[in-house]
Amino acid sequence: MEQLERAVERYLRHVRLERGRSPHTVAAYRRDLARYLTHLGARGIDDPAAISEVDVGAFVAAVRDPGDGTTGVSASSAARMLSSVRGWHRFLAEEGLVARDVAAEQRPPKQPKRLPKAISIAEVERLLEACGGDDPIALRDRALLELLYATGARVSEAVDLAVDDVLTGEGGVGEAVRLFGKGRKQRIVPLGRYAREALDAYLVRGRPVLAPRGSATPALFLGARGAKLSRQSAWLIIRDAAARASLTAEISPHTLRHSFATHLLEGGADVRVVQELLGHASVATTQLYTLVTADAAREAWATAHPRAL
Known part of the structure; x- marks a missing residue:
């Protein structure tokens, strides 16, 4: 277990110092990877080089369905945990600490699409x-x-x-x-x-x-x-x-962020401009807000248009 813990600490230093992640993000990585190490320990694994694709997949399955009568985590929480695990394995491979990235092909569980909540x-x-x-x-x-x-x-x-x-x-x-x-x-x-x-x-x-x-x-x-x-x-x-x-x-606090984006788009702002203002890395994230405004438009049409019914 000591080898795994040292590798995790090395990764957390990397994301904190070299990638500039916030203390909150680093703390979240630490919690996720601590759970992953517990999973690996239960499987008798104490060396990063001994981890396989099967072990990664088993971890995702276990957090979703522990199999002991308790409730597993949501799909979004499992996806977040897997993101932490994939980041660690990618780091191990890039640093030459293992021969290959065994988590590269692991896909997160499907999540229901959640639209941002805004107020008027x-x-x-x-x-x-x-x-x-x-x-x-x-x-x-x-x-x-x-x-x-x-x-x-x-x-x-x-x-x-x-x-x-x-x-x-x-x-x-x-x-x-x-x-x-x-x-x-x-x-x-x-x-x-x-x-x-x-x-x-x-x-x-x-x-x-x-x-x-x-x-x-x-x-x-x-x-x-x-x-x-x-x-x-x-x-x-x-x-x-x-x-x-x-x-x-x-x-x-996020309600005001969602409302900011939704109200801008409803007012005619370009989605790329809103992306820049929000600091989204991908426009796909910002485009979720266009679905919110589209839903509002459909509802208004269904209520007011004489041929809607």
Whole structure:
């Protein structure tokens, strides 16, 4: 087992240092590969060179159906685990630690197509209006939500923003933000008037009050004690705003990202532009949102067209 664990640690160092993966991604890889090593250990395997295609396939089958009366993981979770396993095996082969990549041909289980969930423009406005107030926390919360909806940023990208990532225009007002996506890939996304005003108010009257409460940090969004705002805190801010706005749909940080993309496409934006703004590596991912808008169009047609029935 020791040889397998050393090979995993070497891979995790590689993805962290050389590929620039975030701590959250590295932690997810670690959990998936720990489960894989347990599976290999149960099969009597303690050397990476001894792993075969059959062992990889058996792992995918086992996480889907453990065979001990417990419920297996979903197809999407199994696909994520297999992605971690395939990355490790590819690394082993590329580094010459094994003769070949035994996971290269393993395919993930089929997943049902899930369309992104978005809320309406009116619901977004209710959510944003629920963050009213002029105290530092209220100013921060409004700035965070306005930024998430204005830019389509992932919540991790938003809480990782530094003050210097707000790019200012004339008069020192923020005109755009510099976001760092997966693999630290950088993109510049413009800010609309509402997000600019909310950020300006927070930077002038909110952050200067919060910052002295903690140690010096360049983070844009700060908690009540002056430390960098966490992803969990951002999630709670949105959940609490949704409760105050009496929104019945389940609202998460990703809801604003989905709504950003859906509303842009409904407004006539080109899918390639939306892809760039979202930081998607593949346009196929962005095209899921076109299915959402197509569904909405069909529903409107079926309701309103005189020849629909």
